Amino acid sequence: MNKRILKRHKRQVSRAKERVRLSEPDLRTPEQVRAAREASRPAGGRRNDPHALYSTPSVPDHAGPAGDAAAKADVEP
Numbered sequence: 528m529n530k531r532i533l534k535r536h537k538r539q540v541s542r543a544k545e546r547v548r549l550s551e552p553d554l555r556t557p558e559q560v561r562a563a564r565e566a567s568r569p570a571g572g573r574r575n576d577p578h579a580l581y582s583t584p585s586v587p588d589h590a591g592p593a594g595d596a597a598a599k600a601d602v603e604p
Contacts, residue, residue, distance in 0.1 A: 553560070 555563070
């Protein structure tokens with residue numbers, strides 16, 4: 528039984544080695560890497576401006592509709 532387990536382990540290791548892909552080295556210069564990092568950063572800092580993701584500021588609703596509801600309540604019999 529030990530031989531069977533050993534053979535199975537060897538098969539698993541050989542199949543795993545076939546699946547491994549080595550990544551290609553980054554051939555860019557350090558200046559190019561820095562420029563790419565700067566270009567990929569968001570325009571506004573997330574920590575400094577919590578509303579940077581929104582294009583327009585939110586407009587708060589005023590209590591206009593609530594006043595109309597109170598006026599309607601007075602008119603009803």
